[in-house]
Amino acid sequence: MKEQDITKRRKIKNKIFHALIFLCTLFGIFILSVLLFSILSKGLKWLSIDFITNFPSRFPKKAGIYPALLGSLWLIILTALISFPVGIGTALYLEEYAKDTKLTEFIKLNIANLAGVPAIIYGMLGLAVFVRMLGLGRSILSGALTMSLLILPTIIISSQEALRSVPESLKQASYALGTTKWQTITGVTLPYALPGILTGTILGISRALGEAAPLIVVGALAYVSFVPKTPFDQFTVLPIQIFNWSSMPKKEFQNVAAAGIIVLLFILLGINSIAILLRNKYQIRMKD
Amino acid sequence: MKKIVFESKERIKKNEEVIKKLLTVLGFISIFTTVGIIFSLFEETFLFFRRVSIVEFLTGREWTPLFEPPKFGVLPLVAGTFLIVIISSIISIPIGLGSAIYLSEYAPKKVRKVLKPTLEILAGIPSIVYGYFALTAITPIIKTIFPETSVYNALSAGIAVGIMTVPLVSSLSEDAMMAVPDSLRLGAYALGATRYEVSKDIVVPTAFPTIVASFILAISRAVGETMIVAMAAGSTPKLTFNPLESIQTMTGYIVQISMGDVPYGSIGYRTLFAVGSLLFLITFTLNLISRYVMRRYRRAY
Numbered sequence: 067m068k069e070q071d072i073t074k075r076r077k078i079k080n081k082i083f084h085a086l087i088f089l090c091t092l093f094g095i096f097i098l099s100v101l102l103f104s105i106l107s108k109g110l111k112w113l114s115i116d117f118i119t120n121f122p123s124r125f126p127k128k129a130g131i132y133p134a135l136l137g138s139l140w141l142i143i144l145t146a147l148i149s150f151p152v153g154i155g156t157a158l159y160l161e162e163y164a165k166d167t168k169l170t171e172f173i174k175l176n177i178a179n180l181a182g183v184p185a186i187i188y189g190m191l192g193l194a195v196f197v198r199m200l201g202l203g204r205s206i207l208s209g210a211l212t213m214s215l216l217i218l219p220t221i222i223i224s225s226q227e228a229l230r231s232v233p234e235s236l237k238q239a240s241y242a243l244g245t246t247k248w249q250t251i252t253g254v255t256l257p258y259a260l261p262g263i264l265t266g267t268i269l270g271i272s273r274a275l276g277e278a279a280p281l282i283v284v285g286a287l288a289y290v291s292f293v294p295k296t297p298f299d300q301f302t303v304l305p306i307q308i309f310n311w312s313s314m315p316k317k318e319f320q321n322v323a324a325a326g327i328i329v330l331l332f333i334l335l336g337i338n339s340i341a342i343l344l345r346n347k348y349q350i351r352m353k354d
Numbered sequence: 355m356k357k358i359v360f361e362s363k364e365r366i367k368k369n370e371e372v373i374k375k376l377l378t379v380l381g382f383i384s385i386f387t388t389v390g391i392i393f394s395l396f397e398e399t400f401l402f403f404r405r406v407s408i409v410e411f412l413t414g415r416e417w418t419p420l421f422e423p424p425k426f427g428v429l430p431l432v433a434g435t436f437l438i439v440i441i442s443s444i445i446s447i448p449i450g451l452g453s454a455i456y457l458s459e460y461a462p463k464k465v466r467k468v469l470k471p472t473l474e475i476l477a478g479i480p481s482i483v484y485g486y487f488a489l490t491a492i493t494p495i496i497k498t499i500f501p502e503t504s505v506y507n508a509l510s511a512g513i514a515v516g517i518m519t520v521p522l523v524s525s526l527s528e529d530a531m532m533a534v535p536d537s538l539r540l541g542a543y544a545l546g547a548t549r550y551e552v553s554k555d556i557v558v559p560t561a562f563p564t565i566v567a568s569f570i571l572a573i574s575r576a577v578g579e580t581m582i583v584a585m586a587a588g589s590t591p592k593l594t595f596n597p598l599e600s601i602q603t604m605t606g607y608i609v610q611i612s613m614g615d616v617p618y619g620s621i622g623y624r625t626l627f628a629v630g631s632l633l634f635l636i637t638f639t640l641n642l643i644s645r646y647v648m649r650r651y652r653r654a655y
Contacts, residue, residue, distance in 0.1 A: 076548050079548070080548040080550035083549075084549070087452040087456040090451075090456060091453040091461075093453075094449075094472065094476050094524075095473075097517055098472060101479070101483070104487065104491050105483070105486070152380055155377050156377075159377035159378055163377055163381075173381055173382075177384045179641060179642075182571070182638075183391065183637065183638070184578025184580070184633060184637055185578070185580065186580045186605050186633070187391060187633065187634050188391075189612075190395060190627060194394030194395075194398070218383070218384070219384070246366055248369065248373050276482065277480065278482050278581050279481075279581055279605070282609055282612045282613060283608060305581070309485070309584070312489060320490055323486060324486070327482075330482075
């Protein structure tokens, strides 16, 4: 009788625990739906073509996101142009060229450490080095260089993983045909690793698109009434514009901010879908 | 099909050498970045400490660098950051660990396939969105419960930071639990253990080093989190542990100063880097500890 009681109690304990941790997991989903619902319900009404093509304004009804949108596009494209080749190149160096020395070990450790440095610290680096020392000013280029350094660890680490997944037999087969190292890399290794590399780079780019803190330190503007034309122009980006609207005393601006968030999330969704599509396309091709 | 072009052997060899050198240079960019961070932070910090003593900075209880008379005690900012860390950990650690145990030990495969990507979406949402959520959704709820709450308060920002770091804890911990070999679990089940007992006595203890490392990483992330606190926690540096009051964190201060017009080379400009250096040292130490814990106590099977 007593033993049965103990077993029963153990089973009840298990059930309670099951329910508790299930609720923990649902918490994330619950929050995600509340968050999306509250933003959509506030911002959807304010979303219009005018909102996309207008400049910011003192009047919530006229306020638009155009300069921030273009600023974000400029920043993302420049950041991608800088960080992709550098990131993939670094990964290639570490995985294919570097010998197993203390120095290589140190570089790897260093990259792992850089991945943990808060974004705002990169902003201070950008302010001291790109804005002041190199004299690039509070420009898109300074911002893009800063963002590139910020997302490089992510790109390098995921590219390294992708490169490591390439079967040695494929490389050996290529070498057996008398190719050089670089020919094998461009002809065999990189195409095979591309889906994985793409996933990591897109992840990095998404991060750069949503990040505001380092750019505020670098000196992106809160209020912009012009469209940037060259990489040396001053600029603002979507997250900073959203931040700016959220901190306005007029209540209506909070709804404008919600509309801005919808645009930002929409672009993020778009970029991530492209990544998934590309990944699937190349994965299928590799299987053939 | 690519057309094969035959080049002279010397040229190919030369190209290979050039490529190798180029990639080597790229490999060193990460080291330059670290050197750059340390140099740019510590140069201005050094100049700052020529005006203000380190003791005053680290033990002063008032932070009013831009008022007359200026006071440079960083403790209120540290206390603000600490408050955010405590509140966010209360959310992220149990919920993250709970989700991880559920996903790794309890969830049927189909359920896992739906829940896991959803948690990953949560991780991909920009912090500015969480900040907005804190300001417009969490704060009003807190205010209905505690009417005396300020518009900007530590509790709301801390909760948002906690929500943001849940996926970090859960995904790292889950990976660690999934790596626990099935033979251990099956051994316990064979003795008649329940799932709860297997989780509590076998899986979690085995994966514990990585789980602890994930907690430390979440704390480090909370220390460095910027936009949420800049939007929702306020900008009044205060030595308080009342979560309903407006406070300021180290990161919040950096944003506030960066938004304003502080002239280059002024003492205000230098406080930015002094606070930044402290922030860097704290997060760097936390990251080192987390890596140490993971390496030192990891068991191999």
